[in-house]
């Protein structure tokens with residue numbers, strides 16, 4: 001063992017990460033994997049839909065959203081997307097196989113869906129938000145949830161979305177200079193929307209959220225009814 005590995009090993013012990021083993025890796029499309037993990041720690045976890053988990057190796061972590069967690073079996077699933085096969089997460093996800101072990105901490109709170117209690121919910125996100133969208137759909141079976149996604153590869157995204165059974169979806173292909181966001185904004189600027197009695201949840205790319213958010217705020221929506229959580233940002237690594 002080299003000095004670097006030794007130091008990392010000591011730090012890991014001090015920080016008390018847990019280890020999870022991949023027990024199923026399902027290739028949903030080129031860039032999407034549904035991964036099942038097993039860990040004794042999941043048997044003791046109080047998980048809520050919308051929570052996040054950080055997974056990684058050698059003190060480098062990336063954040064994901066459990067789409068299910070079964071305390072009885074100690075199994076958890078995440079829906080992982082990679083935007084770049086050669087990024088840190090892209091390398092992990094692409095080469096992941098059953099039996100691989102990763103470290104994790106969490107799950108812990110991120111998006112509190114129990115605070116979204118209006119019958120209408122308007123949700124924005126991208127490929128990284130499919131997992132949390134699935135959580136929301138399952139957590140709020142009675143709600144009218146209107147999903148809007150910006151995606152790079154619609155045909156690949158449709159394969160995954162089809163499995164999630166989300167219901168009402170607007171899927172828009174990303175265009176240069178973000179001109180596609182006009183179509184998404186139209187979804188949030190609809191005369192049918194009862195702005196004061198709806199919840200708005202914005203996830204995914206930080207820069208897209210920044211474009212859409214003012215159009216919602218303009219309608220005098222109380223800030224407690226808007227939830228914002230950026231999942232990635234141009235030029236930043238490993239948002240938490």
Ligand SMILES: Cc1cc2nc3c(=O)[nH]c(=O)nc-3n(C[C@H](O)[C@H](O)[C@H](O)COP(=O)(O)OP(=O)(O)OC[C@H]3O[C@@H](n4cnc5c(N)ncnc54)[C@H](O)[C@@H]3O)c2cc1C
Pocket residue numbers: 052062063064065066078079080081082083084087088089090110127128129131132229230231232233234235236237238239240
């Ligand atoms: C709370 C939370 C929950 C999340 N849940 C999920 C989930 O369930 N499933 C999932 O797949 N992802 C999820 N993500 C997003 C995921 O953590 C990021 O996509 C991850 O950081 C990518 O790691 P990376 O090593 O590929 O790129 P990084 O090293 O993190 O980023 C390098 C560069 O790549 C670019 N980049 C990063 N992400 C993207 C992207 N998606 N598309 C295009 N360019 C990008 C940026 O310019 C960035 O500067 C979540 C993030 C957060 C904060």
